[in-house]
Amino acid sequence: MNPQDLLYTKTHEWARVETSSAGEKIATVGITTFAYELLTDLVFVALPEVGRTAQAETPVGEIESVKAVSDFNSPVDGEVVEVNAEVPNNLDKLSQDPYGRWWFMKIKITDETCLKNLMDAAAYEKQCAEEHS
Amino acid sequence: MTTPIRHLLKTPLYDWHVAHGGRMVDFAGWAMPVQYASIIEEHNATRSAVGMTDISHMGRLRFEGPGAAVFLAELLTRRVADMALGQIRYSLVTNDQGGILDDVLVGYYHNEMGQPFYVLVVNASNRAMIVRWIHEHLSPERANRPREEIVFSDVSDLWAMFAIQGPRAKDLLQPFVDEDLESMKYYRGALVHIFHPAARRQGGIISRTGYTGEDGFELSLGAGIACGVWEALMEAGKSVGAVPTGLGARDTLRLEAGMPLYGHEISEQIDPFRAGLGSACYLTGYNFPGRDALLALEKQPQQLVRVGLEMLGRRVPRQGCGILKDGRSAGEVTSGSFSPTLKKPIAMGYVPPELAAPETKVEIDVRGTHEPARVVPLPFYSRKKTKK
Numbered sequence: 001m002n003p004q005d006l007l008y009t010k011t012h013e014w015a016r017v018e019t020s021s022a023g024e025k026i027a028t029v030g031i032t033t034f035a036y037e038l039l040t041d042l043v044f045v046a047l048p049e050v051g052r053t054a055q056a057e058t059p060v061g062e063i064e065s066v067k068a069v070s071d072f073n074s075p076v077d078g079e080v081v082e083v084n085a086e087v088p089n090n091l092d093k094l095s096q097d098p099y100g101r102w103w104f105m106k107i108k109i110t111d112e113t114c115l116k117n118l119m120d121a122a123a124y125e126k127q128c129a130e131e132h133s
Numbered sequence: 134m135t136t137p138i139r140h141l142l143k144t145p146l147y148d149w150h151v152a153h154g155g156r157m158v159d160f161a162g163w164a165m166p167v168q169y170a171s172i173i174e175e176h177n178a179t180r181s182a183v184g185m186t187d188i189s190h191m192g193r194l195r196f197e198g199p200g201a202a203v204f205l206a207e208l209l210t211r212r213v214a215d216m217a218l219g220q221i222r223y224s225l226v227t228n229d230q231g232g233i234l235d236d237v238l239v240g241y242y243h244n245e246m247g248q249p250f251y252v253l254v255v256n257a258s259n260r261a262m263i264v265r266w267i268h269e270h271l272s273p274e275r276a277n278r279p280r281e282e283i284v285f286s287d288v289s290d291l292w293a294m295f296a297i298q299g300p301r302a303k304d305l306l307q308p309f310v311d312e313d314l315e316s317m318k319y320y321r322g323a324l325v326h327i328f329h330p331a332a333r334r335q336g337g338i339i340s341r342t343g344y345t346g347e348d349g350f351e352l353s354l355g356a357g358i359a360c361g362v363w364e365a366l367m368e369a370g371k372s373v374g375a376v377p378t379g380l381g382a383r384d385t386l387r388l389e390a391g392m393p394l395y396g397h398e399i400s401e402q403i404d405p406f407r408a409g410l411g412s413a414c415y416l417t418g419y420n421f422p423g424r425d426a427l428l429a430l431e432k433q434p435q436q437l438v439r440v441g442l443e444m445l446g447r448r449v450p451r452q453g454c455g456i457l458k459d460g461r462s463a464g465e466v467t468s469g470s471f472s473p474t475l476k477k478p479i480a481m482g483y484v485p486p487e488l489a490a491p492e493t494k495v496e497i498d499v500r501g502t503h504e505p506a507r508v509v510p511l512p513f514y515s516r517k518k519t520k521k
């Protein structure tokens with residue numbers, strides 16, 4: 001199941017938005033179980049460079065399966081402050097803990113208005129059910 | 134625009150695929166499973182045990198009558214008239230310029246009455262065009278000349294076809310058929326009885342052929358009994374580790390085996406010599422379309438040759454990616470994928486002869502970045518042959 005406390009994009013990324021001790025809004029970002037089910041057979045993930053600017057609904061990295069390559073998007077506007085460097089070396093494990101250990105990147109949000117465009121878990125699950133049928 | 138799945142052609146196993154998690158995609162107008170779960174697992178099961186693929190979308194064309202052998206000899210690049218009973222040959226169909234219209238298997242059999250017939254297995258994507266090509270070359274006079282009559286029928290929709298591939302394929306299939314599979318040679322086939330109630334006393338054609346680089350068989354049988362026999366094979370296959378495999382694994386398997394795929398390595402714009410298929414052309418016998426063009430092409434130096442490529446990095450080249458040498462455009466990738474056996478990205482493509490030697494360093498333009506690659510001999514994978 002998709003955690004209730006996360007926000008979701010139409011393109012199957014999730015974001016966990018937290019406030020840091022310095023008062024900054026940080027989004028931890030990954031891709032959803034549904035995305036892993038669609039992709040299968042991952043062979044390559046390219047994470048963004050730390051420090052680069054990220055724009056909501058715009059590609060920040062690549063995820064490649066045996067069949068095809070796809071982009072993954074940033075759910076928010078901001079700056080990439082950290083990436084999970086272990087992700088590219090554990091492709092066969094990612095789908096086992098997509099919302100925990102295998103987050104992709106952390107983004108410092110520069111403009112919170114982008115959060116309005118994200119879905120809650122219920123809306124996201126409705127979209128997945130429609131896509132699946 | 135993609136065609137909705139419900140408007141696509143369906144094989145007799147369509148409902149089975151859907152019920153077993155097959156991800157149905159449009160392949161040449163057919164709704165076919167690209168995979169059931171994992172392409173890599175389906176691929177590996179074929180290399181280690183058995184993979185079973187529904188290939189009922191392939192075109193099957195049947196030729197009977199005393200004129201059939203000569204007609205096919207005048208259509209195909211390989212000889213036909215000298216084939217032994219049960220023999221199968223890989224051949225090309227070429228246009229008048231020597232471009233490749235299709236790559237096919239031609240098999241020679243006798244029916245229950247002892248009458249000879251030939252079966253041509255053609256690519257699903259080319260079936261309609263090849264049927265038209267055959268009709269264009271079937272002159273009306275031929276049908277009226279005694280001893281030259283031909284009965285041509287497109288039996289694709291009447292017959293299903295399964296590819297049963299892998300080191301345990303023989304063990305799985307043997308109890309189902311009355312032909313000794315151990316002694317059946319590669320590129321041979323036979324009419325068989327199918328020993329299972331689901332076959333309802335119907336037979337089929339089994340051949341030791343395939344598109345995976347493994348030992349294996351292809352079984353043609355009536356569409357009406359296909360699902361029952363498939364389910365019986367699946368049930369029996371549990372003990373040898375058989376799994377259903379989709380077109381995704383079929384593609385990675387044939388790529389590792391260095392086998393060309395129509396629309397990728399071969400097309401109407403590519404002649405057999407460029408594709409490395411000169412051995413499939415017999416130019417001193419019958420005058421098939423394109424023969425004279427091929428006689429001329431044979432003497433010309435090759436401008437491009439088909440090679441295998443192995444990536445040094447992890448990004449996967451795909452069809453259409455440019456091949457570069459020292460930053461300059463030199464060729465193009467025709468197929469590329471991650472190789473589950475070699476665990477690295479591989480590709481086939483065309484390069485000038487001076488870049489075709491193994492270990493030649495090149496770069497491949499993968500979505501804008503130049504990734505290092507090296508030329509390697511084809512095939513990427515060959516199975517360990519067991520002693521006969």
